[in-house]
Amino acid sequence: MATADQIEAWAGRYGKEIHAYLWRMLGDGQDADDALQETFLRVLRHRRPASILEPRAWLYAVAGNVARSQLRRRRREGERRATPDVDLAAPDGVADRDRVDAVRRVVESLPAKQRQALLLRRYQGLSYDEVARVLGGNAQAARANVYQAVVKLKKAFPEEVR
Amino acid sequence: MTKHKDLPDKELERWLAGAAPPVETPIFAATLDAAFAAGPEPKTWRRAQQRLQDRLNDSAPRVYYDRVGSSLVGPLWVAVTDHGLAAVTYGGSEAEFAGRVGRRLRSTPVRSTERTVAVRRELDEYLRGRRTSFSVPVDLRHVTPFQRSVLEAARSVPRGQVASYGDIGRRIGKPGAARAVGQALGSNPVPIVVPCHRVLASDGSLGGYSGRGGLRTKRRLLALEGAALP
Numbered sequence A: 001m002a003t004a005d006q007i008e009a010w011a012g013r014y015g016k017e018i019h020a021y022l023w024r025m026l027g028d029g030q031d032a033d034d035a036l037q038e039t040f041l042r043v044l045r046h047r048r049p050a051s052i053l054e055p056r057a058w059l060y061a062v063a064g065n066v067a068r069s070q071l072r073r074r075r076r077e078g079e080r081r082a083t084p085d086v087d088l089a090a091p092d093g094v095a096d097r098d099r100v101d102a103v104r105r106v107v108e109s110l111p112a113k114q115r116q117a118l119l120l121r122r123y124q125g126l127s128y129d130e131v132a133r134v135l136g137g138n139a140q141a142a143r144a145n146v147y148q149a150v151v152k153l154k155k156a157f158p159e160e161v162r
Numbered sequence B: 001m002t003k004h005k006d007l008p009d010k011e012l013e014r015w016l017a018g019a020a021p022p023v024e025t026p027i028f029a030a031t032l033d034a035a036f037a038a039g040p041e042p043k044t045w046r047r048a049q050q051r052l053q054d055r056l057n058d059s060a061p062r063v064y065y066d067r068v069g070s071s072l073v074g075p076l077w078v079a080v081t082d083h084g085l086a087a088v089t090y091g092g093s094e095a096e097f098a099g100r101v102g103r104r105l106r107s108t109p110v111r112s113t114e115r116t117v118a119v120r121r122e123l124d125e126y127l128r129g130r131r132t133s134f135s136v137p138v139d140l141r142h143v144t145p146f147q148r149s150v151l152e153a154a155r156s157v158p159r160g161q162v163a164s165y166g167d168i169g170r171r172i173g174k175p176g177a178a179r180a181v182g183q184a185l186g187s188n189p190v191p192i193v194v195p196c197h198r199v200l201a202s203d204g205s206l207g208g209y210s211g212r213g214g215l216r217t218k219r220r221l222l223a224l225e226g227a228a229l230p
Helices: A004-026 A028-043 A056-076 A095-110 A111-123 A128-135 A139-156 B009-016 B028-034 B042-059 B092-107 B116-128 B145-155 B165-171 B178-186 B215-224
Strands: B065-067 B076-081 B084-090
Touching: A004 A028, A004 A056, A004 A111, A004 B042, A056 A111, A056 B116, A095 A139, A095 B028, A111 A128, A111 A139, A111 B009, A111 B028, A111 B092, A128 A139, A128 B178, A139 B009, A139 B028, B009 B165, B065 B092, B065 B116, B076 B092, B076 B116, B084 B092, B145 B165, B145 B178, B165 B178
Parallel strands: none
Antiparallel strands: B065 B076, B076 B084
């Protein structure tokens, strides 16, 4: 049985970055909220929490699973994905917003491992070793997943440079 | 539209490691950053944090416990949550009490003199005959709805008076449930404070008492309260 103190300590230490990860996976604030709670409740339900040796990687892995099942449910329900609040102060803001929407859709269409590997590496600041501990496999596989995501994104936005 | 420009691997690695996109950046990198780099707004995180905190508090209540000495009924263990008094147990070992309460409340109880001060003071005063009622809140979230209604009904029996198992059944709208009432009182998690000792058999005999000392303890509590004993 996990203790309230242990979970609270983990929530204090890792809650913010796990929430940011879920926000990046799910966009909409409410969904990320729900997924955050579900992630930490799974710690509570864990039969042998003492066996979780690397809580940060474990939480990232669980958060990824929770987010993926939310995305699956969303797709089943044919729910329109909410656009996240992104500050677009650029002068051509409207075009940028369209592009942000488009990039989110492309990212969402990537295979789960590639999407997660890219978000973990570039936006959560994990090393390839750490990405591997979250997603399984080794650092080379993690790097390959990130590169495959990049290749697909380049193809999706082929023509322009800034 | 300008010509497509790939990020060389070295630049791509630097970008992936957190560097800002180079000036001549393929649009995907800048657009990706526009969508993902900033992360949730601080107020979005604060709301999520608060909701997580509330949820964890509900799911894994913090439990504090300590010991209360008493010459009348022997030592007691008491445990409190954020919602109030959740356990009173007659005697036994500390480890046994903490383990049982922890399993019941899905938490790991922490021994605390400070957090249990109000409960211990009230129990001590009560058992010395210097207090007639309890003001500490009672946490009955972890019992069944039926048991909760029985315990609430038992709480409404005033000091110095007694009721029968049948009376309690009638009070909660289940007149035929005297036996179930007896069972619900028998597993009262907070004896003394929820005065299951004031509930007797319908024939006026003492009925049962599952606390240590059994009927002797029940009789002592009733005598302390000045109830007319059978």
